[in-house]
Amino acid sequence: VFNEATPWARRHCQQITKGYDCNDMDLQSIPDEIPNSVQILQFSFNYLPALYNSTFQRLKSLRSLDVTRCSITFIYEDVFTYQPHLEVLLLTGNPLVFIASTAFSGPLALKYLSLVQSKIKQLSDIPSENLAYLEVLDLRGSNIRSLNGLSNFRWQNLKSLQLDLNFIDRISFNDLQPFSNLAGVSISFKGNDFIYIEPGAFHSLNLSSLDFSGCLNKMNISSLLKGLEGIKTNRLNLGLYETDSNVYIASAALQSFCNIFVSDLDFQLQHFLDLNNSTFHCLEGLKKLDLTRAHLNALPLNTTGLSTLSHLILDENQFKDVCQSNTRNFPMLTHLSISGNLKKLTFSNRCLDSLGLLEELDLSVSLVNPREPCCNNQLFGLGELKLLNLSYGSPMFWSSKPFNVTPKLEHLDFSHSVYTLLNDSSPFSNLQSLRTLNLSWSNTDLTNVHLFVGLKALQHLNLRGNAIQGEVLTQTELFKCVPLLETLVLSACKITSFDENLFKGLRHLNHIDLSENKFVKLSTSGFYSLDFLKLNFARNDITTVDVASVADLGEEGSVDLSYNPLVCNCSNFEFIHWVKKNKVKVKHLMETFCNGTGTRIIDAKLQCDLPVGVLVFCA
Amino acid sequence: VFNEATPWARRHCQQITKGYDCNDMDLQSIPDEIPNSVQILQFSFNYLPALYNSTFQRLKSLRSLDVTRCSITFIYEDVFTYQPHLEVLLLTGNPLVFIASTAFSGPLALKYLSLVQSKIKQLSDIPSENLAYLEVLDLRGSNIRSLNGLSNFRWQNLKSLQLDLNFIDRISFNDLQPFSNLAGVSISFKGNDFIYIEPGAFHSLNLSSLDFSGCLNKMNISSLLKGLEGIKTNRLNLGLYETDSNVYIASAALQSFCNIFVSDLDFQLQHFLDLNNSTFHCLEGLKKLDLTRAHLNALPLNTTGLSTLSHLILDENQFKDVCQSNTRNFPMLTHLSISGNLKKLTFSNRCLDSLGLLEELDLSVSLVNPREPCCNNQLFGLGELKLLNLSYGSPMFWSSKPFNVTPKLEHLDFSHSVYTLLNDSSPFSNLQSLRTLNLSWSNTDLTNVHLFVGLKALQHLNLRGNAIQGEVLTQTELFKCVPLLETLVLSACKITSFDENLFKGLRHLNHIDLSENKFVKLSTSGFYSLDFLKLNFARNDITTVDVASVADLGEEGSVDLSYNPLVCNCSNFEFIHWVKKNKVKVKHLMETFCNGTGTRIIDAKLQCDLPVGVLVFCA
Amino acid sequence: QMDRAHSQDPQWPLHTICNSNKLTVTYRSCDPLQDVGVSFLPCPNKLTDPTTVRIAFILRQSITEFYSSIKLFLNGLHVWGVDEPLCLPQFPRFTFCGSRRGEMITFEMLIKSKVDLPLKGDFNLMVHGINQDGFQIACVNATLSFW
Amino acid sequence: QMDRAHSQDPQWPLHTICNSNKLTVTYRSCDPLQDVGVSFLPCPNKLTDPTTVRIAFILRQSITEFYSSIKLFLNGLHVWGVDEPLCLPQFPRFTFCGSRRGEMITFEMLIKSKVDLPLKGDFNLMVHGINQDGFQIACVNATLSFW
């Protein structure tokens, strides 16, 4: 499915808000069609081997310029001398050999400069004199070998310096002195293979974020952490990537954290060599700990040091039971995630009962298995829970009021988890705050007309993939209890038709998805209003469309009929004529074909006798 | 002065031997004018963002293809499938992202592959399967971080692997096993900043040349040499470059050389920490030692270990006296160079007297100063000397037969060295084998007609920059004693004219350079023959040329009249007409202008009445 | 104009990357903006042979999130498939996660079918990557013909 | 054709790299094949101020040997000059020595005149590099105007 905004070839630049999109046109200069007043110019994937001060001369109002991958080799002096308002300059992916020392003179306050994958060899090759107001300098994927030259820049407005995937192999205390009086800066060294970081190199720096992920291929983590002693940073990323070699963190190495002030710490893909109760004891004060795929099968029974933790992410590990997270150690937790567990995850009773503050619990994609009837014993104590994700779980039994202990739930995701329910019960009747309910592919029985009783606040309901008995949806009571519903997904439910009164009461409905069913007719008379309704009937069996069924679609309404076997003969003449006049109301027009041919209905050529005897052409 | 072969712009490819030169034309495909049978195609500095198997399809006889700097990003499969004879492929300076695994299939025996500055990240990115006959693989200036992948290649025909200026930082014994059964290979690691080389990593390798120059920015030389122990290599480069940080070699580190077999060793730009008699004692067997700018002010008095040395290069050091080279320690020396000495170099008596085998002595650009009359005492013992370079020396006195002790001299360079001679003596009369004599800018007095007596074998004589008294060269005897002379340079000698008989006897003369003098007339009647004579009269004061003076120039003859104030009116009509018909006989035609205008005489447009009354156009 | 451009439907060249007497592999980029480089290292002889697929392309949009989908069809029947999130906001599995427009990406993946089917006929492999906005980052349509 | 191309004599753009009330520096590439990048770091105020000249260009021919020549003229008079061999067969001073056609070179040189002349008027700086075959590798014609 091609993105409709990117056709195969283009002859002209396209107007966008405050500017023009001239990307990908093999242009060798600024086309005349671009007005002098343009503020935003997207000019990537063109060909400008050298930039001179004449190149952009007439575009005196430029605020943002993207010349990504334009084969720029030389940037001569004063290229932007006529662009006082230029704030964003993207030079990504150009094989730069030379940047003149006044290349960036002109703009009063250039804020964002990208030199990603532009072969910059050293920081001193970037003329810094006119970059005093820089907020973001992005140097990812260059050939920088050291931090020499950092001090040439004035960094007073710096927010983000990205040095990912360079060849920097050492950092000294002196290297970092240019940042000593700043606060709130994010620095990323991701993917540099460090060899030596001077102990205390980051001492007394106050950063917003520091990224050392993927930096441990040639240095052990204890040397890195000694270098970080004395730092204060909101976020610290010490994770790895799948292409990195394994790292085994000894608990002793983490003692450096007693001299590191950090709130949010990421250890993704690491191994802990000797995980024990005191491994994290220097992390007192930490708010968020990310241990995604940290090769864990349990957390220690009496962990010290994490008593103030509010977010704990344990995704992609190998727990046998939710209880092995031993969450009694984290009484302040508001967010807990054990998603994508690599083993079937038993959910035993009451093992989260100390998490009275928990607001979000994500146990998705873990074949979560409550074993006993769900879920009041398992969720016991989670009275503040607002979000519960049990999707892609194991088949389970539901008690008659499975969420009785979590009355404040706002979002419940049970997608791809098969549950068994007492006949005709109303499992959600206590969830008066629930706004989102996802029951897709859950074997939900829609003949139970009491199913949604109590969901007074429900706005979004997803029932995709729950086959309808008898293929006709006749339970007119079904949606009566959810008067605020805005989005309803009933795709892939094997529906052939529905009762006219089924949706009539849904006055707020603005999205109805009935795609991938077996409709042969587009029927719209059953909806409260077509003024703002987006109807999705894609991938059904509709051949002809009565134009009356779409004629009332409002300005914000639309219909999607892609991949239906529409016939392009005179029986459909009126509809096709309507489509040609209402292109914006037809979604996925490019995938809406005449059945049996490769022709799009928008391109169909018809010659028909209308009933009134007038011969009409439509082309 | 622009090179005549490279005009400012070009519309067509140029035919060269067995091929075409299409360099630098912004071409986006192979032009139709290139015949299918082309064997050599120079196609650099064009634009081919992707190579497909259709790109070169019809050129089935290609042997050599240069697609340097063609913005190639993707090389898809089977690009050379129709080129079985392709041997040389230059892909220098292309921003390669992808090379298909069968990119190089087709050629039966690709021998030379350049991927210089092409962003190759790892050796395994180069598909090796079809490179079994590779002799040269040039990977300089890429982004290679390790030697992983070397073993994928079949190296049996390898002669040279160039890995200069990459990011390789360690070498293990296992890395190098692919080379263990080869001999005669040259490998260069120049400019990689190594951190670790496994001791004995190169053990039992047998190389032709190994280059570790500029590799010591992050590792000390003793670690490097431990890695080299057990190697046998003809040449070993351990030098530095001016941009490298200083390295101080302790004599102890050089003890590894007791386990290294090397013939030719380069230490340029190094510092020796504790140079003493035994510093080089492990180098026994060395033939050539290059100590260019090794920060030396003397060699040790009784050096051991260099008794078989034949070549010693001591250029750019800080000796006070030639004697400080203490050459008694190198009795086998055939070549000695102390050029570019950073201090005025005294040349005391007899300090080279043990060098009975010396053939070449270069003391140029060292302000060499014999102090006593030169040169028999200084050169005492050098009976086999064939080449002596004393150019750019200090002013000196010559004894009456200054080269009496070196009767086998073949080349003597005294350029830019001022000497004082007994009146009318014949200083070279014993040099019956001398073939080249350079006395340019030496204040040579050409009124001494006996000066060249004895130079029976002289072929090349340079007298540039020796002003002629009276500005007229009248000493017809001067060149009578050099009958075999082929090249004579008398440029910048302030000559206005010369006697008709001066050069008549020089039957072998094929180059005469009289440029930068004060001739007002091109006179050629004084030469034995114009059949093969190349006359250089550039930068004189010639305004009109009698066409008769050039009419007899033979096929191999030529004349250079560039930068003369030639007039382009009818007085020069016949000459200009001759030039237009004889372009190949006029050298530097592009710099041969009409006086006072920017017009080249080749572009001059004349309309003249010839003496016989016929109106002739010349355009 | 856009529609006209669409209806011309130009195609990128068909690439042949394996060509033995056991197996032929061809592919074509199904992305409108760019051709894509694909290698099999080595060329497998059976569907169950492990092989590294290398895919190289230049980003036209950022990949803060990046989802790949591989589907294998035998004579039109869907016989194998895997949907893999490669870059998630909370779990960037590879260093290229977070890359932006104009950056080049080389991605390698070891593939190995567990299904050992009688290997005759034409297998169709659809590889498809989208980003956080559903923008198509790369699209490859490959045919594996076993003889 | 060749002659015609010559007689058109197109020029590369004039570059202004220093522009203070003490000194203006402009330059133009005098090489027929390419423009060249030149920086003064920092812009000197007097002839005797040390400054690093950075020159960046792409090689059109190899530089097994590379000879530079710098000449300074004041109102047409030759006041200072230096000829420097940068790459000699026996003495490659820089790592770029031995580079070949198509490679990019960045060369930095500290310059500092020993002559302290009364600094008014237009100085002309000619920088010129040739290789072992006398092929012109780079050519820059600069003007330094002191006020």
Ligand SMILES: [Cu+2]
């Ligand atoms: Cu479209």
